[in-house]
Structures are given as structure tokens and as C-alpha cells.
Amino acid sequence: MGCYPTNVKIMMTLDETDRRILTHLQRDASMAFDGLGQAVNLSRNACWRRIKALEAAGVISKRVAVLDPQSVGLGLMVFIMIRTNAHAPDWLEQFRNATRTIPEVLGVYRMSGDLDYLIRARVADMGDYDRLYQRLIHRVPLSDVSASFVMEEIKDTTELPL
Incomplete structure (x- = not known):
């Protein structure tokens, strides 16, 4: 990964577990790794590693709080x-x-x-x-x-x- 310029996103193939993680995070980005892992049938550490990979690939661009206007x-x-x-x-x-x-x-x-x-x-x-x-x-x-x-x-x- 170190050979890519920082403004180039690495293409990543999402599997069903990645999609489930992303669905849960879109609904609540503050969800603890324990709860998220349980929801998608992964260990806390495996869940954390996947989220870090999704962030590194640019799939997750940021985590925010959505405010009531x-x-x-x-x-x-x-x-x-x-x-x-x-x-x-x-x-x-x-x-x-x-x-x-x-x-x-x-x-x-x-x-x-x-x-x-x-x-x-x-x-x-x-x-x-x-x-x-x-x-x-x-x-x-x-x-x-x-x-x-x-x-x-x-x-x-x-x-x-x-």
C-alpha cells in the first residue's frame, strides 16, 4: 500500500460481512466493536480489522454525528x-x-x-x-x-x- 499516492483510493471488493458491518455503521457509527461484532458474527478484533481496512480503502470516508436541524x-x-x-x-x-x-x-x-x-x-x-x-x-x-x-x-x- 505504501507505493500508492495518498490521493488514490484502493479498490476493494466488499463481501457480505463487510456489507453488514457498513449497514450497521451507517445506522450507528458509535456502535461498540463488541456489539457490532456480535451483530455480524465476528470477534471484536476481526471486526476492528475489517473496519480499519474499509477506512484505508476509502470505503468509510468519515464518521459523523447527524444533528437534528x-x-x-x-x-x-x-x-x-x-x-x-x-x-x-x-x-x-x-x-x-x-x-x-x-x-x-x-x-x-x-x-x-x-x-x-x-x-x-x-x-x-x-x-x-x-x-x-x-x-x-x-x-x-x-x-x-x-x-x-x-x-x-x-x-x-x-x-x-x-
């Missing part, structure tokens, strides 16, 4: 749809830098079709969204920006189907 004052989710006439590499770098440094921005996606970019953000309220919008348009020129506000979250998960 309402509890931290960020009850409004907004999808910001952007169309632009600028497609030069320097504009894209400016856009990337702007969106990566705005904490309310949770996800930014370059899209196919009529829409160029989609931003997913969390804000407290409409006034907070306006402040986010103002920061964004001051940092990067945009030709068309529209927003849709989530009225009800029917399903929102980080769990990948394995």
Missing part, C-alpha cells in the same frame, strides 16, 4: 437552482471556492440538462436565506438563480443501500 436553529432547507453563461475553468474555481466556504451550503452538484448547478442549503428562515443569497452573488457572478423551499421532508437519509 430544528434543534440547532436551521429548520429551513432550500434547493438553489443555478444557470450560468460562464463555463470557463476560472469561473468554476471561483464558484467552487465560494460555495465551499459558505457553511450553510451542505451540497453543491453540477447537473446535466437545463440546470447547471444545484445547491442544497440549511438556513434558519427566509431572512437567513436572503443573507446566504447575497453572499453568494457577491462572490461569484450568476446569470439565473431560483430557489425552492422544502415544506416537508418525507425522506432524508445518509444511509446507502447495500
